[in-house]
Amino acid sequence: MNARQTPSSGDRRSPPSSGFSDSRPALFSTAALREHGGPHRIVIVGGGAGGLELAVHLGEALRKPRRGDVPAEVLLIDSALTHVWKPWLHEMAAGTLSGHDSGVEFLQLARRHGFRFHLGTLESLDRGRHELWLSPLDDDEGQEIAPRRAVAYDTLVVAVGSIVNDFRTPGVAEHALRLDSAADAMRFHRLLLAECARAEVQSRGPVEVAIVGGGATGVELSAELVESVRAIAGLGTELRQEAQPMRLHLIESGPRLVGALPEDISRAVQADLEARGVEVLTGRRVTEVAPGHVVLDDHEIVPAALTVWAAGIRGPAVLERLDGLELNRSRQLLVRDTLQTTRDADVFAMGDCASCVPEAGAPPVPPRAQAAQQEARYLSQALLKRLRAHPVEGFRFHDRGALVSLGSRDAIGRLAARLPGGGMRLQGLLARWAYWSVHHAHMVRLQGALRTAVDQIGHWIDRRTQPRVKLH
Ligand SMILES: Cc1cc2nc3c(=O)[nH]c(=O)nc-3n(C[C@H](O)[C@H](O)[C@H](O)COP(=O)(O)OP(=O)(O)OC[C@H]3O[C@@H](n4cnc5c(N)ncnc54)[C@H](O)[C@@H]3O)c2cc1C
Structure with missing residues (x-):
């Protein structure tokens, strides 16, 4: 299903509709009165x-209201x-994500919680x-499912x-791929399979990728792609003859990889990727993306049948259409320490689209x-307190x-333990387990321990019965 863009608000007002068949007061209305008499x-x-x-x-808290609650x-x-789970988009792109991990239906979670x-x-x-206001919604054939419509809120x-920040670099919008959504990741995967097929059928030599x-x-993504393309090449005849079935160029404008982590971890990450055959170029800026190659600041041309742009983030364009809410230079909504936007106490923002500096002088979240x-946990308490x-x-x-995950069996990073030196370095299978456990805890919160355990068993069976890499 596709959201159609409409040029501006106020042009096609649709009749109010609750969109639901129950008898509670409608959430949707074109006249959102503050004293509407229904629930907040x-x-x-x-x-x-x-x-x-x-x-x-x-949802859980509100269905067990306390006496006197609004x-x-x-x-x-x-x-x-x-x-x-966005942190796994690189695995979806590489085709190494199990079908059991690829998503949870919102409607099912809504009913349960x-x-x-x-x-x-x-x-x-x-x-x-x-x-x-929501954009009109079309099906895959371009037929309208829902018109442009208003939703009332208190x-x-x-x-x-x-979304990824292209820093207005020429050619990124036209020729680079990105990993902003599951659709982007699946598109990358299909193009990767096509490149592997081309290399196989036309005996072209290694697949060239720039990240x-x-x-x-x-x-x-680099570590995952090395594993994935090796597995794909192993199933063919031509590509498997290559010592390196993929030539992967990882280009970073800063002096080191994963600059947010300590230097020793950056060094270990670079050594690991180089051992996997990745060409790491640090201190080099991409000035243009073109079909088949990228251009570096010293005019060097790096060949790339596929280019992935993963250089920093910014807020999505819709944040500029939120009736004058204050934005920073990365187009994130500025929020107070209560996560209320600076210009409207009834509008909160959280996660990647918000910029919060909780204490004067502290770095932004x-x-x-x-x-x-953490913001979700905070806000669930804060909104309940506000109602009371x-x-x-x-x-x-x-x-x-x-x-940072380094393929299916490895990860590296730092746990913020209360130790001298400010933390504990973790590497290898233990780090990979800690990396995986963050998603596991998320799933337990969403669907409970039992269902998550059943999914894990499904995942384990998948790993033994399905190809290591998704081939379609
Ligand atoms: C490849 C990759 C690896 C990562 N690895 C890690 C990691 O290891 N550890 C870590 O802490 N973080 C990691 N991150 C970052 C992490 O994914 C984000 O910080 C996190 O997902 C932000 O959560 P969020 O709720 O703000 O937004 P998201 O999780 O991005 O969710 C945004 C939601 O909004 C919906 N949406 C977007 N626009 C609209 C619209 N106009 N209308 C309606 N709905 C909309 C989307 O469909 C989506 O469901 C990684 C990110 C990527 C891309």
């Missing part, structure tokens, strides 16, 4: 690492029907009327994540899954460390 409407836009956990926490309900809106779900893409906001939480950006995304999850007119303390980020 909390609308969360974006069901990612942060937004979905918030919907689950709030009745309230939660609506989650997402432009996709399935929740995808007491919130409602609506499929839609945020297009704009009318803060005066307490309404947000409290709005924007959690739409981020721009040596942060966690670029590093994790980083755009990471663990930060989005209790005072709310500010959000504090607790850095638990960072881990």
Whole structure:
């Protein structure tokens, strides 16, 4: 299903509709009155690492109200029907993600946890009327499913994540791939398979790939691709003759890979990738992406049948259409330590799309899954307290460390233990287990321990019965 873009708000007003068949007061209306007499409407836009956990926490809490509580309900809106764990998009792109891990249906989670779900893409906001507008929704044949429509809210939480920042580099929009969504990851995977087939059928030699950006995304994708292309090549005849079936160039403009992690970890990551045959170019900036190659700042041409742009993030374009809410230079919504946007106390923002500096002089909360999850836990408590007119303390980020996955059996990083030197380095299978356990804990919160365990068994069986890499 596809969201159609409409040029501006206010041109095609659609009749209000609840979109649901139950008898509760409609969440959707074109006249969102503050004293509407129905339950307080909390609308969360974006069901990612942060937004979905918030919907689950709030849905659970609100269906067991305390005596005297203001009745309230939660609506989650997402432009996709399935929740995808974004930190695993590189595995989806490489084709190494098991079918059991590729997503959870929002509708099923909504029913289980007491919130409602609506499929839609945020297009704009009318803060005066307490309404947000969703783009028209079409099916794959271009037939309309839902027109442009308004959703009324009393409290709005924007959690739409981020997109990759192309720094206005020529050719990126036209010729580079990105990993902003599951659709992007699957497109990359199909193109990777096509390149492997081309190399196999035309005896072209190794597949040439350039990854721009040596942060966690670029590093994790590099390690995963080496394993994946080796497995694909092993199934053919021509590509398997190559010592390296893929020539992968990882290009980073900064002096080292994963610059957010300590230097010794950057060195270990680079050594690991080089041992896998990756060409690591640090201190080199890509000035143009063209069909078949990228150009570096010293005019060197790096051949690349596929180029992935993974150099930093910024907020999605829709944040510029939120009725004048304040943005920073990376197009993230500026929020106070309560996660309320600076210009509207009824609009909150969290996760990658928000910029929060919890204490004067402290660094901004980083755009990471663990930060989005901590904000979700904070906000679920804060919104309940706000409904009960209790005072709310500010959000504090607790850095638990960072881990970078290096293929299916390895990871490296730092756990923020309270040790002299500020943390504990972790590497190898133990680090890989710690990396995996973050997603495991997320799934337990979403679907409970039993269902997650059953999924794990399915995953384990998949690994033994299916090819290591998805081949379609
Ligand atoms: C390849 C990769 C690897 C990563 N690895 C790690 C890691 O190891 N550790 C870590 O901490 N972080 C990692 N990250 C970062 C992490 O994924 C993000 O910080 C985290 O997902 C942010 O959560 P979020 O809730 O803000 O947004 P997201 O999880 O991105 O969710 C945003 C949601 O909003 C929806 N949406 C977007 N636009 C609209 C719209 N207009 N209308 C309606 N819905 C919309 C999307 O469909 C999506 O469901 C990685 C990211 C990538 C890409």
